Amino acid sequence: MFVISLIPYLTIFVANNPNSLLSESLYGLDFILVDIILFIMSRYLIKINENSEYLSEVLDLKNAIIIPFIFLIIGFIIGFLGYPIAISIVCLITIVRSILYSIK
Numbered sequence: 001m002f003v004i005s006l007i008p009y010l011t012i013f014v015a016n017n018p019n020s021l022l023s024e025s026l027y028g029l030d031f032i033l034v035d036i037i038l039f040i041m042s043r044y045l046i047k048i049n050e051n052s053e054y055l056s057e058v059l060d061l062k063n064a065i066i067i068p069f070i071f072l073i074i075g076f077i078i079g080f081l082g083y084p085i086a087i088s089i090v091c092l093i094t095i096v097r098s099i100l101y102s103i104k
Contacts, residue, residue, distance in 0.1 A: 003033045014088055021084045028079065028087040031094065032072050039065045063101060068094040 010027045017023040042059040049055050075090025 003030060003037065006030050007034075018085055018088075021079065024079055024084040024087040025076070028072060028076055028091060031091050032069065035065060035069045035072065039069075064098070068097060071097075 007030060010023070010030050013023045014027045042065060046055060046059055071090050071094050072087075075087045078086040078090075
């Protein structure tokens, strides 16, 4: 919960310093930490309920967690190569992708 509660504060930090690598990195790092926590929680839920087909379908680790993590890593690489706002753009893309994936 603590990691998720940092998102509004880091969003304000990014809004005030949009071209700062520090603010963008902290913002992206928060999304990566949330993604890692979701991955661990999903693994444990699937491990506890191995017989539930619905749960394993809903918690498809590849589409729901691993692909957004790869997007975030690519955003970090682009950000550290000189375009720090790319981290925020990739975070926005992962949010939209997650919403579209959950509607499906």
